[in-house]
Amino acid sequence: MTTLEAVFGMASTLAFFSWLALFIFYPRKWIYQTLFSGVFIVLALTYLFYITQGLGGNSEGGFGSLAEVRALFHSDEALLAGWIHYLAFDLFVGMWISKDAWEKDINRWIVLPCLILTFMLGPVGLLTYFVIRAIKIKKLNQSPFH
Template identity: 70%
Template sequence: MELETVFSIVSSLALISWILLFIFYSGKWVYTLLFSGVLVILALTYLYFIIQGISGAEEGGFGSLAEVRSLFGSDEALLAGWIHYLAFDLFVGMWIARDAWKTDLNRWMLLPCLLLTFMLGPVGLLTYFIIRGIKTQTVIQTSI
């Protein structure tokens, strides 16, 4: 299958997933579908293309920006990187939506958080933390 076709399929799958997440965020089934279906598909597709993309890279690493650029020198590795973003942003969006439902956050307050997470990842998560903090008058607590 051509890389552009795979790019279109995974991008469309992610967009449909985000729409389902917003519409059905209070339904347990949507999390099962997205976690056990979509994220598994994205993860396996990522694995396939990252193996193809990085196996041919002679240089590269994580020690400098130039080394990272070298890792993504092939179209297969670049596609894998895109799928990585799609999968992790969707996972974060699922966490946001589930937490918003538990804290009784209005769906329309959730929308900008999900849109920003879909488009700008960490900016959407930060926006959610701010909105959630204002609504609940608390800070997200972790046990790390």
């Protein structure tokens, strides 16, 4: 197994167990502290390491077209960094969903499909939670801060 494959496996496993812990312990403040101060730091530093390698000085590509973005992630290091980016940000969204659901007294079993969808399909899980949240607070126009 290559180093990149090992890092991919470790990051994915860390994210999976973080999601599991988030669901089990979501009403406990220490889970958010652990995820923010531990898991996010590990994922962010790993991301930083591989994105600097993957998008080093001679990398081609940019953000102006799909072809340019594809070229940016042509190296395995950049692709791994992109995966870690997804893992970290989807977990952050899952933490927000969990905390918001807890504050709004939405049953964790109703939130579970939202978390699974966020873990697997990112924005689809967040959209699902927004629908559930709108039903709970009886307000279609929402803000993440209310």
